[in-house]
Amino acid sequence: MLHEKDIEQIEDHGLTLEKVYRQLEKFSLGIPKTQVVTPASIGNGIEIIPDDKAEKLIAGFEKEKEKIDVIKFVPASGAATRMFKFLHEFLADYDAESESLNRYLRRKDSADLEIFFDSLNEFPFINEVRRNIRSRFPDYKKSNKGERAVFFVRAMLEEEGLNFSNLPKGLIPFHRYVKYSTTAFEEQLYEAAFYSTSRGEAQLHFTFSPQHLDAFRAHYKTIEKRVSNKTKKRFAITYSFQSGDTDTLAVTRDNFPFRDQDDKLVFRPSGHGALLKNLDEVDADLVFIKNIDNVCAAEYVEELAHWKKILAGKLLKVQKKAFAYLDLIDQGPLTEDQQNEIKSFLYKDLKIKNIPEQMDKVRALLDRPIRVCGVVPNTGAPGGGPFWVQDEDEQISLQIVETSQIDLSDPHQQAVVEEATHFNPVDLVCGLKNYKGEKFKLADYVDPNAGFISDKSVGETPIRALELPGLWNGGMAYWNTLFVQVPVETFNPVKTVNDLLGRMHRPNA
Template sequence: MFTEKNIQQIQNHGLSEAEIERQLAIFRNGILYANVVEPASVNNGIEVFSEKEQQRLANLFEAEKDNLELLKFVPASGAATRMFKFLHQFLENFKPENDAIDVFLQKEENKNLKIFFDSMSNFAFSTLVKGKLEEKYPDLENFEKGKRYYLFIQEMLEETGLNFNNTPKGLVPFHKYGENYVTAFGEQLYEAAFYAATYDTANLHFTVSEGHEKKFKKRFDEVKHIVEEKTEVRFKISYSFQKKETDTVAVTPENDLFLDEKGDLLFRPSGHGALLENLNDVDADIIFIKNIDNVVSENYVETVAYQKKVLAGKLISLQKKIFRFIEKLNAENPSEELLNEIESFISEALNIKNIPIGKDKLLKVLERPIRICGVVENTGAPGGGPFLIKDKNGNLSYQIVEMSQIDSNNPQQKQLVEKATHFNPVDLICGVRNYKGEKFNLLKFSDPDAGFISKKSYHGKSIKALELPGLWNGAMANWNTVFVEVPLITFNPVKTVNDLLNEVHQPK
């Protein structure tokens, strides 16, 4: 099946022929859609804590945290390109020499552009862009407004300017404090000081694109003194890249190996599910997972941090009970009373529907990584959410499911999805060590069947790509999972540049 050249390529990627054959079989056989039984809802898979209970859990975390190793894990490899989609369209469609800017902005399809230009001074990068433009064009203020706007966007996005188009999203200026700006990377550091620090040290791990590591390190050197002086916390930062051996091979629409013009195989990154390898390589008692762009300005950090403490307290509380049950099961011939108690705990506290019978099977359920997932009320944002799922063996479990995993052509499944009350903001608190303090091998708790196949193009040719089970859905499918409702204030992603105009991104 493979030429000598292809075999060499496969080996250079850290892969085997058997692995490529396995991927080809997935393309040919397809991936089963998730079988949604019902959306999770309050008191039906999602817990809601009273203010008193929140305070108890936050206090528990505060009391325990100095005895724990804490780590904040931040997926940060995304480029900022998609943030600026409508600005790219402006550069393509607006002709400064021919078009009147005021007329152009009145068109319905340009309403986001109008919002952007009307609010330019409120963006953290405005002063930076304007300063660069004035260096290049000393008489800038004499230019027609349309030309000024056009040059502003060019300076922002293109390689001849600040090159935001090829900048990691984490390093785009997000918030403005006086004359200074702070990136999402900087806000992640500041926030970590409020809940992920022990003995005045916060450990953070960022997954970045290999070509961007130097940029992150440079930015840290620039802000290290400021943020450490402000928080009285030292920061230890590590980085990792998506591993080549997690890449998947592309195929033609007919599911044959796709070969480029040189006869080479085409390998593609396999989505954020590949980061399971990176997560498996780090170790701590508690790992906080949060996307790079989900940050707030300083005014709101303590509110967000408090919710993290609540979730971490819930994790600690659950772990204590689970570890105690495991020790009892390992130490004695368990009584019927103990087995019944554990079965009730698994059903009520872990929301597991198909409760196994017998000591060994109960141990197997308890001896898993644990994650507490904050979920927010549905706002119509695109993305996954918490659902009760039935697997191919008929087992029921609560999972985070992406929309790409659901058959939108199935009216019943579509109807269930439309009833969803909550959304996954990627707000995870993870316990990855067992009752002996040993790190779990997280790769053993993934569901390899939970990936998905997508249609892409390469140099104008149609191809199919395979994505691994997503980090917070299929990759964690066999973890013990608890969903907890958290306030909307904790979910503030920046999907488009205009999101930076929202109140939480505008420091007071």
């Protein structure tokens, strides 16, 4: 199936022939579905931390953070196109000359469009849109309601306008204050100053797409002084790109390599699991992970930071005990009481169900990256959730699982999913170093079978695409995982532009 020119293209892309053949094998054989045993729930894998313990955890974090390197890792690679999907459809579908806007809205029965057009003055970018309309559409005020709606959306999305169609989500205005508006990128900086700081400096690492780097750099120059003055903190920002050698081959519906009109192989980004390599290159003791669009207006940040510090304090407390036990094992020999104490720690504190008898296996379970994940009560929002999972060796562990990994045609698996009480907002605090201060090699803790195959298209042609094990699900399958309930108010993603109308995105709402 592959020719000499294909091999050359594969190697130029940073891949190897062996990797590509493994990918083709997964398309042909399929990827095993994850077996969920039961949802994690309060008292069964999810902890509620009472106020008195929370204050102690925060105090522990505040004390330790000045001795360690702390960083916030923000996946920020994606374009904002999906935020405006229903507006793109509106532009393609609506003819203002032949149909009134009200009639069109009734015919389409689109709640998204009705909410959007009823709330134009509430969006943080309203003034910028109006300025663009004045410069580009001189007949705006003389136009009918439908034409004005089209002009408004075009001013938002088109390259001659605000160009939201082509901007990364991090550079879209999210919040409007009295004198200025802020992007998601600026709000991530502001928020980091409240918890991701050490020795007066807030460190952040963003994963950008190469084509957006210059825009982020230019934007930072315009906001640096403002955010530094507001927070009284210095900022150290690093960035990386999703590596080409994590891309995967696209195939036809018959699992043959898909070729473009020039007869070249087509490679696709392999989802957020590809960012595990970027995370592995971050040199820090403690890493907060949070998606670029999950921010809130400044007045709510202090409460959000309160919970971040609780999660970090929990990680440091558990990690300290694990490190002490690893040191004890390595010094050896251990008494029977010491062995039982360590096994009890695995079971009670690290939520490990299958405790081995041999101390070398116990040590291996202790000596793994640790993550503490905030989870929120299930409100029907899409996304993965916390479950007890059984692997092919019949080992049971706590995992974050996406619904795409589960065989929902199996009535039992469907029933388990329907019983879920919490979901995953991507609110993680991670420990990336072992007790000797050495970085873990994160690729050693991935479940390679936790990826999935999805149906996509190139133009009008259907294809199949392979996604690597997700960064916070299969990519961290063999970490030690703890779940802590956090308030739903800490989760404020912006999946569509209308989400910006929510209370947590409205200063002084």
